[in-house]
Amino acid sequence: MIEVKGLTKKFGRKKVLKGISFTANKGEITCIIGINGVGKTTILNAIMNLTPVNSGEVLIDGEKISKTSYEKITFIPDTMTMLPGFRIEQAMQFMQDFYQTWNQKRADELLGFFKLEKTDKISALSKGNTAKVNLLLGLALDVDYLLMDEPFSGIDIFSREQITAVFTSHLIENRGVIITTHEINDIEHLIDKVVLIDEGIVLREFNAEQVREEEGKSVVDVMREVFQP
Amino acid sequence: MNVNFNKRDPLYEQVVRHFKEEIAAGTLVPGQEVPSRRELANQLKINPNTAQRAYKEMEEQGLIYTESNSPSKLTKDQSILGAVQDELLEEAVSSFVTAIRPIRVPFDKIIGLIKEKYAVEEKEEKND
Numbered sequence: 001m002i003e004v005k006g007l008t009k010k011f012g013r014k015k016v017l018k019g020i021s022f023t024a025n026k027g028e029i030t031c032i033i034g035i036n037g038v039g040k041t042t043i044l045n046a047i048m049n050l051t052p053v054n055s056g057e058v059l060i061d062g063e064k065i066s067k068t069s070y071e072k073i074t075f076i077p078d079t080m081t082m083l084p085g086f087r088i089e090q091a092m093q094f095m096q097d098f099y100q101t102w103n104q105k106r107a108d109e110l111l112g113f114f115k116l117e118k119t120d121k122i123s124a125l126s127k128g129n130t131a132k133v134n135l136l137l138g139l140a141l142d143v144d145y146l147l148m149d150e151p152f153s154g155i156d157i158f159s160r161e162q163i164t165a166v167f168t169s170h171l172i173e174n175r176g177v178i179i180t181t182h183e184i185n186d187i188e189h190l191i192d193k194v195v196l197i198d199e200g201i202v203l204r205e206f207n208a209e210q211v212r213e214e215e216g217k218s219v220v221d222v223m224r225e226v227f228q229p
Numbered sequence: 230m231n232v233n234f235n236k237r238d239p240l241y242e243q244v245v246r247h248f249k250e251e252i253a254a255g256t257l258v259p260g261q262e263v264p265s266r267r268e269l270a271n272q273l274k275i276n277p278n279t280a281q282r283a284y285k286e287m288e289e290q291g292l293i294y295t296e297s298n299s300p301s302k303l304t305k306d307q308s309i310l311g312a313v314q315d316e317l318l319e320e321a322v323s324s325f326v327t328a329i330r331p332i333r334v335p336f337d338k339i340i341g342l343i344k345e346k347y348a349v350e351e352k353e354e355k356n357d
Contacts, residue, residue: 029276168270168277188236189275209239209279218236 001025002073002145002176007046007056009039016042018200019056024193026144026176029167033184033223034197040180041078043197044147047178048075060145071101073145076138078153080130084123088116088133095137107140110171114162128159135163139171146172148179152187164190188219196226203227232273240275244283247273248292252303253314259305263293 002024009017016039024030032040045051047058049065058065060073082091088111096102111118114132125133131151138146152160166172167190181187184194188208196203203226211217217225234243251257263269266284270277284301287293291309295301304310329339 028278164274165271168267168274170267173267173277189234189240189279192276192278209241209276209282212237213239213242216237220236 001059001061002047002178003059003062004043004047005057005059007043007058008054009042009046009051010054016200017046017053017056020197020200020202021056022195022202022205024145024176024178027174028192029172029177029179029190030193030195031184031187031191032178032180032195032197033182033219034180035182035227038197039200040197041149044075044149044178044180047147048073050075071099072143073147074138074141074143076134076146076148076151078131078134078150080122080134082122082133082137084121086122087118088120088122088136089118091122091133091137092118092140095140099141101142103140103142106142106171107136110136110140113166128155131155132159132162135166139166143175145176146178148177150180150182152181152183160186184219184223191219194219194222196223198227234273234275240279241282241286244269244273244275244280245286245290245292248283248287249313249317252292252310253317257303259303259307259310261303262300263303265300 004023005021007017007020008015020039020043022030032043034040042051046053047065049058049069060069063069065073082094086094092102092104092107095107096104110116114129114136116129116132116136120129122130122133135148135151138148151163155163164187167177167187179191191208193205193207195205204222206222208219211219211222215222232247234240248257248263257263263284264272266280267277269275269284270280273280284293288295288301291304291306292313293301293303
């Protein structure tokens with residue numbers, strides 16, 4: 001389980017996170033929803049210890065993040081972090097060199113699944129294919145937890161469908177996933193848990209199926225109540 | 230498999246209902262293997278934990294059974310399978326009656342309309 005406890009973070013005088021707390025379980029897909037600029041990416045960065053926080057802590061399976069945690073949790077950003085001059089195969093080699101949990105067999109499977117050519121140069125990829133390469137590099141790590149920043153934003157419908165298919169496949173099975181998004185519509189049926197965020201605080205944390213069962217409401221219904229009271 | 234699920238009812242219930250419709254229609258035959266939890270999630274594009282819950286529910290209702298280490302299968306128990314059709318029919322009829330009651334139409338007229346509509350739909354189905 002990932003436990004986020006009372007995270008606060010300031011950029012200069014601006015408070016971006018004002019005490020964020022939530023949990024994300026292994027074997028579940030947790031979705032952080034909020035409009036642009038409410039701190040979703042900052043939360044993921046904070047979980048990964050990529051940005052210093054002012055207070056609060058993050059526990060992964062009860063432990064604070066350390067240099068060995070990166071064999072257990074990975075971050076799939078919404079921008080390309082590999083050198084633009086790399087070909088996909090060089091990016092994969094790079095991952096293999098740095099991570100013990102790199103699984104080349106799975107990477108090859110993903111190449112086929114996403115219909116990517118490993119000789120393609122990263123700088124020449126379309127936006128959709130760049131997102132797929134990012135997913136490939138993250139999903140091919142045998143880690144327990146995956147953080148994905150906006151995996152669907154600006155992606156064409158067919159690429160979206162491919163990425164959605166990943167969520168119902170063995171590639172995600174038994175892992176804990178946190179994704180951020182501001183568009184929930186076509187993934188309502190894919191997620192287990194929702195964390196609604198606005199202005200640096202958690203407005204509501206709930207289980208999607210439970211809300212359907214107990215309140216007869218869709219995720220979007222709850223969002224309307226919470227964001228536009 | 231392309232099923233339209235609504236976003237307000239519990240998804241696992243909608244999945245169970247989808248199976249019941251296929252049983253009632255005879256698309257699924259007694260003793261037939263059902264997809265694995267993962268295959269089902271993939272086909273219906275739903276959360277695997279929800280697919281799991283739907284199967285658990287169907288197992289409790291005796292609709293499917295699992296023998297150790299083999300894929301789950303649809304029950305061969307005719308009384309359970311027959312009850313599924315009755316249940317769906319009962320549900321559809323009572324919601325129909327609830328909808329039609331306030332209009333206060335004579336019973337014979339309703340029956341006539343049902344017969345007509347039924348004939349039209351059957352014809353359309355054959356043409357498809």
